[in-house]
Structure formats: C-alpha cells, structure tokens
Amino acid sequence: MSEHTEQSTPVQEQLPTTISVKIHSVHTSGPLLANASINLNGCFAIRSVKVVQGENGPFVSMPSYKSGGEYRDICFPITKDFRNQIHTAVLNAYQQELAQLPQRGQTQESQEAPFPQPSQQIL
Numbered sequence: 001m002s003e004h005t006e007q008s009t010p011v012q013e014q015l016p017t018t019i020s021v022k023i024h025s026v027h028t029s030g031p032l033l034a035n036a037s038i039n040l041n042g043c044f045a046i047r048s049v050k051v052v053q054g055e056n057g058p059f060v061s062m063p064s065y066k067s068g069g070e071y072r073d074i075c076f077p078i079t080k081d082f083r084n085q086i087h088t089a090v091l092n093a094y095q096q097e098l099a100q101l102p103q104r105g106q107t108q109e110s111q112e113a114p115f116p117q118p119s120q121q122i123l
Helices: 080-112
Strands: 019-026 032-040 044-054 057-061 064-067 070-073
Touching (some): 019 080, 032 080
Antiparallel strands (some): 019 032, 032 044, 044 057
C-alpha cells in the first residue's frame, strides 16, 4: 500500500498594505489627466500609472504593452478589494494635486506682481 502524503502550503499572514502615490504631472487637455507612480509598503514601486478621463469619470490605468492589437497590463491587482484600494489612493492623490494647483498659481502671481492690475485675473 502506498502512503498518501499531504503537501502543506505555508500560511502567510496578510499584513495591511501601505499605498503611497506620487503624481508626477497633471495634464489640462486631452484624455490623459496625470502620470503617477505607486509605492507599496515602501518595497515595491509601480511606474507609468496613468489617470485617464473615461466616459464615467477618471480611472486608473496600470502600465501596459500592446500585443496583437490590444493592450495588456504589465502588473495589476489580483483582487477586487485591492484594485479598489489602489484606484482610491491614486484618484485621491490626483484630486489633492488638483486642489493645490490654484494655490501654486496664486503664489507665483503674488511673487511676480504683489498688487494685481485691473486687467489681470486672480485665480
């Protein structure tokens, strides 16, 4: 008789994931809204992430390559929950960057011209 041996699979404790997002550039025209990078737990980086304007609002596009006429993601979240976490983190960082743009414009204007002229518009 042969003895049945079960293979044990190591159980890994799932730790909370820290997602840091850096918005590198914001675009004001066209469907591409921003370029970003993601850092997971300070030990894995994903570059070439894009925020794109879709029919239902902005969405996150992961790095991809073209194969046979279609685009395929190079890296991607496996679960729906983690996909939502990444998308929320990237879109929140994008919204924060947008909120800071007018402030940066005002700072630059105030340095260039401390008192606005009647023909100038204040952002």
